[in-house]
Amino acid sequence: MLVALCGGVGAARMLSGLVRVKAPEDITAIVNVGDDTVLHGLHISPDLDTVTYTLAGMDNRETGWGVVGESWTVMEELARLGGEDWFRLGDRDLATHLFRTGRLRGGEPLSAVTAELSRRRGIAVRLLPVTDDPLRTRVTLAEASPLGPAGTEVGFQDYFVRLRHDVAVSGIRFEGAAAARPSAGVLESLELADAIVVCPSNPVVSIGPVLAVPGVRDALVARRERVVAVSPIIAGAALKGPADRLLTELGAEASVVGVARLYAPWAGTLVVDTADAGRAGEVEAEGVRCIVAPTVMSSPERAADLARVVVDAAV
Amino acid sequence: MLVALCGGVGAARMLSGLVRVKAPEDITAIVNVGDDTVLHGLHISPDLDTVTYTLAGMDNRETGWGVVGESWTVMEELARLGGEDWFRLGDRDLATHLFRTGRLRGGEPLSAVTAELSRRRGIAVRLLPVTDDPLRTRVTLAEASPLGPAGTEVGFQDYFVRLRHDVAVSGIRFEGAAAARPSAGVLESLELADAIVVCPSNPVVSIGPVLAVPGVRDALVARRERVVAVSPIIAGAALKGPADRLLTELGAEASVVGVARLYAPWAGTLVVDTADAGRAGEVEAEGVRCIVAPTVMSSPERAADLARVVVDAAV
Numbered sequence: 001m002l003v004a005l006c007g008g009v010g011a012a013r014m015l016s017g018l019v020r021v022k023a024p025e026d027i028t029a030i031v032n033v034g035d036d037t038v039l040h041g042l043h044i045s046p047d048l049d050t051v052t053y054t055l056a057g058m059d060n061r062e063t064g065w066g067v068v069g070e071s072w073t074v075m076e077e078l079a080r081l082g083g084e085d086w087f088r089l090g091d092r093d094l095a096t097h098l099f100r101t102g103r104l105r106g107g108e109p110l111s112a113v114t115a116e117l118s119r120r121r122g123i124a125v126r127l128l129p130v131t132d133d134p135l136r137t138r139v140t141l142a143e144a145s146p147l148g149p150a151g152t153e154v155g156f157q158d159y160f161v162r163l164r165h166d167v168a169v170s171g172i173r174f175e176g177a178a179a180a181r182p183s184a185g186v187l188e189s190l191e192l193a194d195a196i197v198v199c200p201s202n203p204v205v206s207i208g209p210v211l212a213v214p215g216v217r218d219a220l221v222a223r224r225e226r227v228v229a230v231s232p233i234i235a236g237a238a239l240k241g242p243a244d245r246l247l248t249e250l251g252a253e254a255s256v257v258g259v260a261r262l263y264a265p266w267a268g269t270l271v272v273d274t275a276d277a278g279r280a281g282e283v284e285a286e287g288v289r290c291i292v293a294p295t296v297m298s299s300p301e302r303a304a305d306l307a308r309v310v311v312d313a314a315v
Numbered sequence: 316m317l318v319a320l321c322g323g324v325g326a327a328r329m330l331s332g333l334v335r336v337k338a339p340e341d342i343t344a345i346v347n348v349g350d351d352t353v354l355h356g357l358h359i360s361p362d363l364d365t366v367t368y369t370l371a372g373m374d375n376r377e378t379g380w381g382v383v384g385e386s387w388t389v390m391e392e393l394a395r396l397g398g399e400d401w402f403r404l405g406d407r408d409l410a411t412h413l414f415r416t417g418r419l420r421g422g423e424p425l426s427a428v429t430a431e432l433s434r435r436r437g438i439a440v441r442l443l444p445v446t447d448d449p450l451r452t453r454v455t456l457a458e459a460s461p462l463g464p465a466g467t468e469v470g471f472q473d474y475f476v477r478l479r480h481d482v483a484v485s486g487i488r489f490e491g492a493a494a495a496r497p498s499a500g501v502l503e504s505l506e507l508a509d510a511i512v513v514c515p516s517n518p519v520v521s522i523g524p525v526l527a528v529p530g531v532r533d534a535l536v537a538r539r540e541r542v543v544a545v546s547p548i549i550a551g552a553a554l555k556g557p558a559d560r561l562l563t564e565l566g567a568e569a570s571v572v573g574v575a576r577l578y579a580p581w582a583g584t585l586v587v588d589t590a591d592a593g594r595a596g597e598v599e600a601e602g603v604r605c606i607v608a609p610t611v612m613s614s615p616e617r618a619a620d621l622a623r624v625v626v627d628a629a630v
Contacts, residue, residue, distance in 0.1 A: 041356045041416035073386050077410030081435045084417060091406055095392030101356035102399060120396045 002311065003193040006031045007206025008047045009064040009240060010232055010297075011199035012054035014310075015125060017303025018197065019055065021311055024124035028189040030216075032201070033110065033129045034137035034174055034209030037157045039087055040078075042097040043104050046157075047206065048114055048129060049096055056121040058092075064240060067092045086162045111183040126185070130210045133180040137205050140171035142249065156205065165242040169249045172204055177212035190219040195314030198229035200295060202243040203262055204250060211266075220266035227267040228314045230295055230306070231256045235275040239296065255279065260286040269313050271295060271306070289313075317626065318508040321346045322521025323362045324379040324555060325547055325612075326514035327369035329625075330440060332618025333512065334370065336626055339439035343504040345531075347516070348425065348444045349452035349489055349524030352472045354402055355393075357412040358419050361472075362521065363429055363444060364411055371436040373407075379555060382407045401477045426498040441500070445525045448495040452520050455486035457564065471520065480557040484564045487519055492527035505534040510629030513544035515610060517558040518577055519565060526581075535581035542582040543629045545610055545621070546571045549588040554611065570594065575601040584628050586610060586621070604628075 002022050004015060006029045018027055032047045046065065053059040053067055060068045070090030079085045089097065096117065103113040109132035118127045137156040141147070145167045147154050159165055190196060201207055211217045220227055236255050238244040244254035252258045256272040260283040263270060270288045272280065273295040283290035291313050297303035317337050319330060321344045333342055347362045361380065368374040368382055375383045385405030394400045404412065411432065418428040424447035433442045452471040459465050460482045462473055474480055505511060516522055526532045535542055551570050553559045559569035567573045571587040575598040578585060585603045587595065588610040598605035606628050612618035 038420070039417065040413035041358065041420050042413070043356065071386075071388050073388060073406035074409045074413065077407045078413055081410060081414045081432065083410065083414040091388035092392045094389045094409070095396060095398065098355035098357070098389065098393055099396045099398040102354065105353070105356050117396065 001026050001028070001189065001193050002195045002197065003028045003030060003189050004197040004199055005201075005207060005210050006047065006051055006199050007201025008032075008035070008050040009054075010201045011047070011206070012051045012059065013297040013303050014197065014199040014230065014307065015051060016054055016300050017297060017305070017307035018311070019125060020300065020304035021307045025126075028126045028128060028185065028193075030128050030130050030186055030189070030210060032206045032209050033131060033135055034205065034212075035156050035160070036136065037087075037155060039084070039089070039157075041101070042089075042094075043101045044087075044089075044097050045100065045110070045114075045129070048127065049093070051127060052096075052118055052121055052123060055118075055123045055125055058121075066090050087157060109183070111185075128183050128185050128189070130182060130186060130216065131180040131213050132183045134176045135180045135209055135213065136175040137209055138173050138175050139169055140173075142168035142170035160242075165245070169246060172208065172246070172250065174209045174212040177209065178214070180213045182213050182215050186213075187215050187219050190216070190223060193223065193226060195311055196220065196223055196227045197310050197314070198227060198263065198267060200230040200232035200239075202232060202238070202241055202246065203259055204243065204246040217266060224266055225268040226314050228269040228271060228310050229259070229263050229267045230271045230310060231259045231273065231276070233259055234273040234295065257282045257286065260288045260290070264288050271310060271313065316341050316343065316504065316508050317510045317512065318343045318345060318504045319512040319514055320516075320522060320525050321362065321366055321514050322516025323347075323350070323365040325516045326362070326521070327366045327374065328612040328618050329512065329514040329545065329622065330366060331369055331615050332612060332620070332622035333626070334440060335615065335619035336622045340441075343441045343443060343500065343508075345443050345445050345501055345504070345525060347521045347524050348446060349450050349520065349527075350471050350475070351451065352402075352470060354399070354404070354472075356416070357404075357409075358416045359402075359404075359412050360415065360425070360429075360444070363442065364408070366442060367411075367433055367436055367438060370433075370438045370440055373436075381405050402472060424498070426500075443498050443500050443504070445497060445501060445531065446495040446528050447498045449491040450495045450524055450528065451490040452524055453488050453490050454484055455488075457483035457485035475557075480560070484561060487523065487561070487565065489524045489527040492524065493529070495528045497528050497530050501528075502530050502534050505531070505538060508538065508541060510626055511535065511538055511542045512625050512629070513542060513578065513582060515545040515547035515554075517547060517553070517556055517561065518574055519558065519561045532581060539581055540583040541629050543584040543586060543625050544574070544578050544582045545586045545625060546574045546588065546591070548574055549610065550590040572597045572601065575603045575605070579603050586625060586628065
């Protein structure tokens with residue numbers, strides 16, 4: 001049994017590789033929900049959806065989010081009405097949000113709705129939101145923005161999408177984390193896993209919220225030798241998104257060494273890209289075994305190659 | 316200044332006639348919200364939308380609801396997911412619901428959102444939801460249905476759309492009515508109106524909830540001589556919908572005489588269709604002046620003809 005800790009697009013690609021080397025039904029994906037937001041009254045779970053759409057083969061590989069071949073009738077009409085359209089919701093994507101929101105309002109937990117949605121999409125991987133409780137990543141901005149002066153705290157999607165993460169950050173907190181309980185299966189699967197893969201997701205705002213749910217970090221510490229992380233930082237930069245900037249802004253180092261230092265308490269192994277081969281010694285000096293391999297998942301085949309490396313490293 | 320009390324399609328057609336004989340900016344439409352419902356987390360106001368789409372010239376005249384030339388991408392995808400799709404929401408229509416729900420959740424009252432939506436649609440008629448407070452028509456079913464045994468109380472849309480009003484009713488109540496306050500402008504416009512038109516809407520479930528808001532009925536009583544109602548019952552039957560059945564099931568008479576009897580306390584005049592010319596005397600015996608005219612609004616021109624009759628009757 002294999003468990004993957006997941007954010008959005010990097011995790012989705014890692015999973016698309018893992019399902020090529022392990023039976024999908026033996027894989028549990030524990031997914032970040034700190035990015036979740038309510039827009040137009042609809043509950044949106046961006047990371048769960050990115051993972052779902054990718055595993056269902058309906059992801060848009062160009063954008064890294066949303067559904068391929070999507071139409072935009074609702075958004076275009078909403079724009080015509082002067083509604084908020086900075087968070088683009090495609091027509092097919094909206095069906096997911098309507099389904100989810102209706103079920104949540106009917107009293108079902110997010111994990112049950114997620115299981116139903118992934119079943120409907122024909123996905124055999126078990127997808128678990130890390131928690132069914134409200135957990136929201138909040139971002140304190142270090143500089144003035146259209147959303148307020150320096151020091152303003154905003155929701156994650158305000159930072160990430162609305163401001164295009166083009167603003168310095170001075171703090172991150174995970175609202176609700178202290179009271180959040182891991183959803184059913186999260187701690188059990190971590191305890192029983194042969195391998196725990198930390199996908200190449202943003203360490204701060206994707207893996208961070210997962211670890212902030214009480215019990216998860218301890219479960220990882222207990223299985224440290226089975227935990228294999230893939231660095232989302234390659235040659236000092238994030239492939240996509242603001243991971244490099246966030247690490248620097250929050251006092252860490254935007255490098256494989258910085259990632260090793262962050263993950264060392266609970267990850268036994270870090271897979272770094274060949275571009276970082278020269279820093280393997282520094283990674284190991286942090287007490288983390290270092291494996292060098294190509295980590296850019298530009299195709300499902302390359303994702304599968306990386307998945308093989310990761311699985312072999314753990315077991 | 317002219318005020319119209321409105322339900323859905325019958326009212327929308329009456330308004331499309333009234334705007335042809337009076338300046339639209341001199342018309343205030345007070346609209347039923349008892350049909351409002353929340354589906355998939357979205358706040359849906361069917362009567363406000365029918366009136367809005369009709370006045371904006373984007374109504375679907377074939378169905379009597381929704382937007383002409385509508386697409387159904389979201390609904391089709393929702394059906395594929397196994398979501399609830401008995402209440403059909405078109406793509407463009409959904410933009411309205413997203414806009415409304417987002418604004419309501421942001422703390423705006425329904426009347427402000429309605430004003431903004433109608434401004435965006437280029438509508439000069441002032442549209443007022445009768446109340447900004449929650450007011451929900453609840454229907455007690457007299458017989459067993461897929462929603463439960465005889466005696467089950469359901470929401471209005473469950474009765475109207477889900478069960479296609481194909482089930483007998485033993486009771487109607489307007490949840491929230493006692494605590495509902497008329498929205499800003501409702502009582503003032505009734506007080507100042509030269510004419511108050513009661514559109515040919517369902518007396519029980521369209522006009523009923525409007526009158527159930529404290530203050531509205533008294534305002535009508537005070538202006539009784541200026542109140543001109545158009546009978547939605549023609550030759551004992553409703554042109555559309557279950558008004559005839561509901562009247563009978565709730566102990567009234569499904570005829571122009573039954574309507575006259577219901578409206579007599581607060582309406583001075585009833586316009587009945589030429590098909591009911593023979594019953595004018597019975598209507599007048601109820602204490603209501605009776606005007607006979609063609610009331611089937613099969614085209615905007617016929618609606619304008621009826622509007623002329625109605626306006627002349629009041630002033």
